[in-house]
Amino acid sequence: MKKLAVFKKNVNGIKLWGAELSENKHSEIAPIPDTVTLLMSEDVSPVVKIGEKVSVGQKIGEPIDPKKEIPVYSSVSGEISEISEKSDDNGKTLYIKILCDKRQTLCEKFEEPKITSKESLVSALKTSGIISKDYGKPLYLKIKRFTEKKPEYLIINAADFEPYITVNDRECIENAENIAFGIRILKKWLKPQRTCISITKKQKEAINSLVENIGMSTQIRMVSDNYPNGNEKIIIYLITGETIEIKHNNRFLVLDIFTVSAIGKYLRTGRPITDTMITVSGPAIKNPCNLVVPLGISFADAINSCGGFRFSPCAVVSGSIMTGKNEDNLEFTYVDQALKGIIAIDKLEKNDVEYDCIRCGRCVSTCPMKLIPPEIEKALAKENTIKLKSLHPEMCIECGCCEYICPAKRKLLSVCQNAKFEVVGKRFKSGGKN
Amino acid sequence: MEVKAEAPYMKSTETINEIRIKVICALIPSVMLSVIIFGFKPVISYIICVLACALTEIMLDFFVLKTNKFDFDSILTGLILSLTIPPYCPVYIAAFGGLFAIIIKKLLLERFCKKLFNVSALVRAIMFIVFGSLFKTFTPSVLTDFSSAKESYIKMFFGVGGGYICACSVIAVVLGGIILAALKIINPLIPILFMGSFSLMSFCLGNDGFSMLLSGAIPFAAVFMATDCATSPLTLKGKAVFAVTGGILTALIQILLPYSDAVFFAIIIINLLVRPIDKYIRTKPFGVLK
Ligand code: SF4
Numbered sequence: 001m002k003k004l005a006v007f008k009k010n011v012n013g014i015k016l017w018g019a020e021l022s023e024n025k026h027s028e029i030a031p032i033p034d035t036v037t038l039l040m041s042e043d044v045s046p047v048v049k050i051g052e053k054v055s056v057g058q059k060i061g062e063p064i065d066p067k068k069e070i071p072v073y074s075s076v077s078g079e080i081s082e083i084s085e086k087s088d089d090n091g092k093t094l095y096i097k098i099l100c101d102k103r104q105t106l107c108e109k110f111e112e113p114k115i116t117s118k119e120s121l122v123s124a125l126k127t128s129g130i131i132s133k134d135y136g137k138p139l140y141l142k143i144k145r146f147t148e149k150k151p152e153y154l155i156i157n158a159a160d161f162e163p164y165i166t167v168n169d170r171e172c173i174e175n176a177e178n179i180a181f182g183i184r185i186l187k188k189w190l191k192p193q194r195t196c197i198s199i200t201k202k203q204k205e206a207i208n209s210l211v212e213n214i215g216m217s218t219q220i221r222m223v224s225d226n227y228p229n230g231n232e233k234i235i236i237y238l239i240t241g242e243t244i245e246i247k248h249n250n251r252f253l254v255l256d257i258f259t260v261s262a263i264g265k266y267l268r269t270g271r272p273i274t275d276t277m278i279t280v281s282g283p284a285i286k287n288p289c290n291l292v293v294p295l296g297i298s299f300a301d302a303i304n305s306c307g308g309f310r311f312s313p314c315a316v317v318s319g320s321i322m323t324g325k326n327e328d329n330l331e332f333t334y335v336d337q338a339l340k341g342i343i344a345i346d347k348l349e350k351n352d353v354e355y356d357c358i359r360c361g362r363c364v365s366t367c368p369m370k371l372i373p374p375e376i377e378k379a380l381a382k383e384n385t386i387k388l389k390s391l392h393p394e395m396c397i398e399c400g401c402c403e404y405i406c407p408a409k410r411k412l413l414s415v416c417q418n419a420k421f422e423v424v425g426k427r428f429k430s431g432g433k434n
Numbered sequence: 435m436e437v438k439a440e441a442p443y444m445k446s447t448e449t450i451n452e453i454r455i456k457v458i459c460a461l462i463p464s465v466m467l468s469v470i471i472f473g474f475k476p477v478i479s480y481i482i483c484v485l486a487c488a489l490t491e492i493m494l495d496f497f498v499l500k501t502n503k504f505d506f507d508s509i510l511t512g513l514i515l516s517l518t519i520p521p522y523c524p525v526y527i528a529a530f531g532g533l534f535a536i537i538i539k540k541l542l543l544e545r546f547c548k549k550l551f552n553v554s555a556l557v558r559a560i561m562f563i564v565f566g567s568l569f570k571t572f573t574p575s576v577l578t579d580f581s582s583a584k585e586s587y588i589k590m591f592f593g594v595g596g597g598y599i600c601a602c603s604v605i606a607v608v609l610g611g612i613i614l615a616a617l618k619i620i621n622p623l624i625p626i627l628f629m630g631s632f633s634l635m636s637f638c639l640g641n642d643g644f645s646m647l648l649s650g651a652i653p654f655a656a657v658f659m660a661t662d663c664a665t666s667p668l669t670l671k672g673k674a675v676f677a678v679t680g681g682i683l684t685a686l687i688q689i690l691l692p693y694s695d696a697v698f699f700a701i702i703i704i705n706l707l708v709r710p711i712d713k714y715i716r717t718k719p720f721g722v723l724k
């Protein structure tokens with residue numbers, strides 16, 4: 001991999017708002033709902049039956065192929081009431097519904113994992129059931145890449161770059177000991193050459209708390225709070241000044257601080273991860289806050305623990321407001337570990353008329369990947385594959401900045417996604433380089 | 435497969451019309467100074483020209499194109515156009531210009547060559563060819579003799595010079611440019627490079643580029659015409675090339691044509707270059723390793 005010369009570490013992006021709604025609020029623990037529903041992929045088989053009593057932290061799903069998946073644990077105590085199956089494009093999904101008895105009795109068999117080598121760290125992370133928040137996949141997959149080779153840099157991202165989301169910030173303030181423990185373990189076994197925490201200037205409280213708990217052993221670096229600086233590629237660039245291809249990245253390990261905290265928590269107690277913190281926010285929420293919820297709680301229950309809606313929302317977006325999905329079935333959408341937040345918005349600027357592109361160049365100067373969305377749009381419309389390839393839409397990180405900024409309200413994000421698919425899809429066919 | 439996307443759910447509230455209104459606001463200093471200098475005569479030609487543009491647009495939309503896409507673009511075109519004609523010019527010229535501009539824009543440029551040219555520059559150039567001799571009669575004579583004395587520089591800068599309405603005061607144009615740059619509507623790179631390369635080139639040719647810069651329509655064209663987004667390149671690099679070429683061309687054409695009109699022709703020529711520039715001068719996307 002070649003290195004690129006770096007002159008100035010700065011990436012285009014946009015300033016967004018929304019964090020102020022839940023920024024300085026201590027996290028609240030959501031009341032246990034009547035039922036939770038845990039999801040399992042088809043590679044996990046349930047080890048419980050309908051009617052069986054379960055307790056918090058009890059294993060309810062065991063991976064069929066341990067290489068592929070991680071176990072699933074119950075997040076509440078209660079009784080299994082329903083096991084149903086649903087299939088969609090991504091394969092079959094099992095829904096396990098648990099009626100909660102609201103006593104939250106703990107399963108007794110927690111054992112502190114003993115870490116003696118890198119391999120045992122990976123297998124401990126596998127049994128922990130941690131799914132990383134930034135990556136959306138089991139965490140051990142990410143760590144496993146670094147078992148043979150030491151990472152050059154361990155980057156821990158403590159900032160929230162997504163609008164409205166404040167979970168990383170809260171986690172730094174509230175659970176800094178877990179973070180410190182997690183960092184110590186990661187440093188000890190992965191032996192990164194350098195470790196560094198990225199944070200934005202705004203998070204004064206978080207910085208203090210981190211410095212207090214971690215000490216000066218880990219460098220804390222300020223980055224600008226532009227969206228989408230949380231993207232792995234961008235954050236690697238901002239911290240190290242190097243541009244890499246994420247697919248072949250075995251030099252830089254980037255972790256969310258929330259995930260590091262989860263590692264710390266698991267390794268200290270041996271208790272599998274059964275809850276997570278999400279930000280429930282947005283103009284349509286009565287009481288925006290950071291909420292600690294048991295996994296599998298439905299969106300409707302989570303929103304109700306924040307006082308419900310102020311008025312009926314125009315859209316409820318899961319994850320990130322810039323890239324997330326509009327959920328219309330709140331009762332049947334469930335919180336998982338990868339979820340960062342639920343955002344209810346009051347108005348959509350979506351319905352605006354689409355004008356012709358006025359070639360103002362705003363999208364070009366905003367795109368963090370320095371792409372040219374209007375040219376991509378044109379090439380895609382003309383199905384000019386050669387031109388499309390020369391524009392490199394496969395580099396698009398689908399951040400949505402271009403569409404955000406476009407005064408003509410062009411639907412650039414879906415254009416870029418389609419173009420990316422077009423190029424990447426064809427590449428796979430033509431022999432599979434890259 | 436179609437990737438279905440509805441995100442982002444957050445969008446900037448800025449719209450195209452807002453941008454145009456902001457540009458119109460940036461023209462206000464020029465308009466006000468022209469009133470101070472020339473009295474109310476130019477105001478009539480502004481009104482006539484803008485009205486001609488707006489009415490033509492509405493008529494065309496209603497009767498010919500059968501669409502309803504009225505926006506501030508035509509008003510802006512009209513205002514810019516009326517600022518580039520001499521102050522004491524008869525109103526029919528202004529009316530003709532406005533009418534012609536919108537017809538060209540709607541029926542020719544938008545349909546056949548995708549807004550290749552800046553409408554006001556194009557129409558202004560045509561008007562120069564048609565009414566060239568008339569223009570000369572109506573131009574106040576202050577401008578026609580270049581007194582190279584130092585104090586006249588200062589005078590020109592603050593707007594005691596003559597010439598076309600837009601050329602009356604550089605300071606108003608500069609102010610407008612600063613407003614636009616501060617609102618992030620234009621990239622200050624274009625006017626700066628345009629004027630810079632122009633003065634350099636005319637210096638090389640042995641002309642007094644600086645006084646032309648202060649007295650001519652060049653700053654106006656550089657700020658309000660060359661930066662017109664539809665007819666300037668998308669990328670920063672492209673914009674730089676575009677502006678420098680424009681400046682140099684202006685200086686060259688100036689040898690052939692009287693002082694201020696060269697710039698409009700230069701802008702038309704560089705407008706032609708926009709597509710090739712966009713095609714060949716590209717920034718490398720972030721993270722493409724080659
Ligand atoms: S921001 Fe929108 S209008 Fe401006 S150049 Fe990009 S696509 Fe065109």
Ligand code: SF4
Nearest residue numbers: 367396397399400402
């Ligand atoms: S969505 Fe893609 S093209 Fe648009 S700004 Fe983000 S990276 Fe650039």
